Amino acid sequence: MTFHIGAKPGDIAETVLLPGDPYRARWAAQKYLENPVLVNEVRGMLGFTGTYKGNRVTIHGSGMGMPSLSIYANELIKDYGAQTLIRIGSAGAMQENVKVRDVVLAQAASTAGSPSRLILREMNYAPVADFGLLSAAHRVALAREVPVHVGGIYSSDVFYDERPDLNKELTRHGTLCVEMEAAELYTLAARYGRRALAILTISDHLITGEALPADQRETSFGAMVEIALEAAFA
Numbered sequence: 001m002t003f004h005i006g007a008k009p010g011d012i013a014e015t016v017l018l019p020g021d022p023y024r025a026r027w028a029a030q031k032y033l034e035n036p037v038l039v040n041e042v043r044g045m046l047g048f049t050g051t052y053k054g055n056r057v058t059i060h061g062s063g064m065g066m067p068s069l070s071i072y073a074n075e076l077i078k079d080y081g082a083q084t085l086i087r088i089g090s091a092g093a094m095q096e097n098v099k100v101r102d103v104v105l106a107q108a109a110s111t112a113g114s115p116s117r118l119i120l121r122e123m124n125y126a127p128v129a130d131f132g133l134l135s136a137a138h139r140v141a142l143a144r145e146v147p148v149h150v151g152g153i154y155s156s157d158v159f160y161d162e163r164p165d166l167n168k169e170l171t172r173h174g175t176l177c178v179e180m181e182a183a184e185l186y187t188l189a190a191r192y193g194r195r196a197l198a199i200l201t202i203s204d205h206l207i208t209g210e211a212l213p214a215d216q217r218e219t220s221f222g223a224m225v226e227i228a229l230e231a232a233f234a
């Protein structure tokens with residue numbers, strides 16, 4: 001047990017899927033894992049361990065924002081030995097050609113202020129995905145004919161953004177979408193020699209204003225979960 005995870009040693013699999021939303025964790029575990037068992041509910045942050053095609057997998061909520069993700073990823077890595085961490089999140093599109101419900105594989109994640117800035121200070125460190133996971137996920141998405149984009153994303157510290165000028169520049173520089181966790185996940189994975197990837201489903205569009213309701217963000221992003229599970233064991 002840790003401060004934030006009530007699981008016993010051995011309850012957490014080496015492969016962990018990390019949605020921000022704990023209810024998305026419950027939905028995905030019940031839909032895609034065989035014999036899912038609840039292994040954590042401290043603070044309502046649900047985690048389940050089961051198997052996928054015979055492979056052990058944990059699906060655990062990470063909360064919203066990099067400080068929250070950092071707590072769970074640190075404990076999953078350092079206390080429970082997680083080796084492969086795949087974020088399955090929602091994101092807001094920042095390009096016209098990236099549509100609602102499309103999937104984005106985050107090759108790199110720019111940020112203005114992750115918890116790791118305290119270590120890296122003035123350095124503009126480039127947090128990147130594990131290439132093996134990224135290429136496997138891309139192959140799976142293409143084979144399943146899922147609309148998929150690969151490229152840079154923005155990990156923001158704020159959902160209610162008041163810097164339209166910054167978003168405009170990020171769009172101009174090819175950023176595909178905005179979310180709030182991937183940059184810190186990639187930085188922690190690099191620090192501890194683990195594999196990480198963020199797979200995102202577009203839930204809303206910063207240019208068109210289109211947006212999916214909360215229940216659909218919780219339970220309708222199956223393609224992303226299947227890509228994550230297949231890529232983890234490719």
Ligand SMILES: O=P(O)(O)O[C@H]1O[C@H](CO)[C@@H](O)[C@H]1O
Nearest residue numbers: 019020021064089090179180
């Ligand atoms: O749907 P999740 O995985 O929580 O991801 C996105 O949704 C939350 C904001 O609504 C942030 O956590 C953001 O990164």
Ligand SMILES: O=c1cc[nH]c(=O)[nH]1
Nearest residue numbers: 090091092178179180
């Ligand atoms: O962080 C996020 C997640 C989804 N949509 C957004 O606009 N921002």
